[in-house]
Amino acid sequence: MAAFTASPTPMVLTDPRLADNPIVWANDAFLALTGYSWEDLDGRNCRMLQGADTDPRAVRRLREAVRVGRPIEIELVNYRKDGTSFWNGMTVAPVRDATGRIVHFYSAQADMTGKYRHEVAMRDANDELERRVAEQTADLRAALEQKTALLHEVDHRVKNNLQVISSLMLLKARRTPRGEVRDALQGMAERVGALSTVHRMLYSTGDVTRFDLREFAEDFVSELVAGIDNERTAVSAEIDSIAVSAAMAAPLALMLHELATNAVRHAFPDSRAGRITITAQRSDEGLRMLIQDDGIGLAGGKPNPAGFGRSLVEMVVRQLRGVIVWSDVAPGTRVEITVPLDAVSLRTGTERAPEAEWTTR
Template structure:
């Protein structure tokens, strides 16, 4: 009888949650229809039971919604599930913190799958945790077939963009759940970066390693963009100067050279979210070009500037380095990335060379409208 009571309590909690969202509410529609497996649990009930799950979660695990309601998520654990991973999840939930971890789970039929699990608490206006929101990503094929990693990275990026676009349109940028969904995007980008990093370490081919490190560099830049877009109160708007400051110091610190002098003149310039990624790639390619031309080999000076110019704003990167031979293929690809981003932004570029000094200025319109 106790089990029936727990099922009833969990079902009632799920019904109350959905009752707050009418059938026309984009939240309910997006949650049910998305191909990303998702569940909601209620920590205010005994054993933090599942109170709602979508069809994608049932398809992934083999359990129907009725079999899941009132149960704790540990029903997906089995003999080979890592106790350390279970402990990390349990500790994060007890502390009311986000967690992203990989765990071996079991379907209803006993088959195993590798689950990239993301769990976040949802709080009410008083700061009390009222739900835990969890999403899953089955990456068994990636885990078992390292040769497919490059294709998996491309597929994952497209899927993340598609799912994020659908959910953002449905939920709106100012709701609590939009923050939760965009946590998924950030964590999926980190998963992609981890996959690429793993493949780079495993590869015996130096050309492959260089290519993967090049991809990783750009994925990490985009991951930084996503983190900054949704960490501030001004959701969906992007401070170019703040990003440029973090990027240049991260890149220089990673070089581990004490003969590089960094100077900056960075002034706040806020742009809409739609421009964040191409602007980030512009900054990344300009700084990366200086690194490839000699900053990583012989040190030198680099100056990064961001400021407004009468309705426009300027991104300027100047460096003084002793030139080294540049990888032709990487140089061509970087120029392609730079020029593609410039066309997307409608920006102009001016490059000045004087001896060992290179000065590059990119100018584009400031868009003050809220998107």
């Protein structure tokens, strides 16, 4: 009893053998916590500490535990003698005699008000943080929508401008006598057209940062097949749906256009029949492209000092930090290209102009 009396932990004993289970002992720490004197507490039930903000559900749980003689740990709002409230964290346990009969209920208590104030402050801070995050998210979403709309508009205008340039080149080519100049104009118009297709697709998709290579390839191959004799030259394509960055869209489109159109034009001279296959798949190294034909091969091509198709392709592959392998496969030509899918940062600085090619391939 001396140890309990001197303990800094508030403690109280009640006697369930007496009417209304009254308080029969309390230590000085309990008196200090509640502000009551012993004369105020002696013979009264602990419910005297309850008030308007005391949770009735917690009170029912406490009463039920006392009724059946079960220990309980609970926190509820109590009131001091001066009317101020505090959160009381208590452990209530029955005390039994040698026969097992409950002779007292013992309760150790603690002022949990600081803990609850901290929880309320944390909850308020969390609510405020969530509100600010929601506001900033809304602002970022609005900014992203504006940026997306701007990029769509840019792609749309670039596409229109490229179409105009391509049309002007084609018009000039038609009015130019047959020869190298006319062929050069025709080739440049087609390259510009390929770039225009890229911007059209970027403009038409919801995500302006990504480009579906298969969608472009299907569109390009359809246009390519429409302009050739299908009975003499067969073109097939097997392109995986690979999303690449918008920065890679134009270089990849230009590379695919250059290799495929060169194969159509130069692999099968003198009305020779043949087949061209185009594949693009995702690999461990990134994007693997393969363009192959069963034509006359690299060695069979006629010298063309004005041609620069091969140099153009190799320059694009370098820009994409890729690797290209040209092979004579007897019959035909095989071009295998591997580029990393994260090649979004193209080289900056001045690129050396492609040198004149001595083969049309």
